[in-house]
Amino acid sequence: MTMLDKQEGKSLHAPEGKITAPTVIWPEGWIQVKVPVPFSLKWVNSYLIPEEAGYTLIDPGLRTDEAIEVWNEALIKHNLQWTDMTRILLTHQHPDHYGLAGYVQERSGAPVFMTRGAHAYAVRLWGEGSDFSTVLQSLYEEHGMPGELREAIGENLETFVDMVSPQPEVTYFDAGSHIEIGGLSWLLIDAPGHAKGQLCFYQKERKWMVCGDQVLPHITPNVSVVPGEDGDPLKAFLDSLQELGLFEVKLAFPGHRDPFTDFEGRITELQQHHMRRLDRMAAMLAEEPRTAYGMCEVLFGSRLNGNAHQLRFAMSETLAHLVYLERRGRITSEISEGVRRFAAVTL
Ligand SMILES: [Zn+2]
């Protein structure tokens, strides 16, 4: 709970007690729709923002029958129709945010906005003839993951195609520009690290931040090495947190869990979390050389439970930390018999 004035949304037309859509009304008439996702995240937040005519919809959710059912109930509860959606804005390309965009576009005719970088990822993963799964599996092979787990991850990736279909016609918008949402001007801020091309939206008079998955309460946003994207995602993430920390934020609207007020404090916690993890990993490698998969098992083992989706996140997150340590000279790695092992650098 927060100290802000919030109330459960009620419709004048819905029969009392029958419509149970998980929605919450926030100041300025914003409607938070908790769209279910079949992962441990439980739900993704969609936000409906009233415009002079219709609504702007931020991040419609993942395409599943359950999500569509919740949307249908939410529309009835708030006396809305799909055609009231005049614009769809995506903070980023992850399927739990992007997946329903095409479905809603088909029903509303609304344009779908995302960044060029975010869209490139969607095309690479779910476009015709995508080889992403093969490339990811060979990366994991180099990093010591057993074959049956790589295959399970490949199969799990395939299941997402239906959950992002149909894919939307996209219009690009860019970091650094301003757009009007709900009658106010919002700055689009580049927020990489969790997803390349992700945007946060900042409104300086209200001091509100729509933060996508970059800063989440209670959840540590995943930071993954993604094949085909150069670089050092954890460095990008930490730099982005530092930049976001410069904005004065009174209310943050995250992609998961509930809107929250202590944006700055949450950023500090996330920074400390990664620093602790980096130190722990460097210490593990000072004991003995290990593969990324070996590290991943130690760091996340009991939480993975044979879940291919979780394993992919855990493995790519482990790699992001290893890349960070290696680029800063704290660890080194070499390949022997096709498998890369990391070791601490002793000074
Ligand atoms: Zn995400």
Ligand SMILES: [Zn+2]
């Ligand atoms: Zn998400």
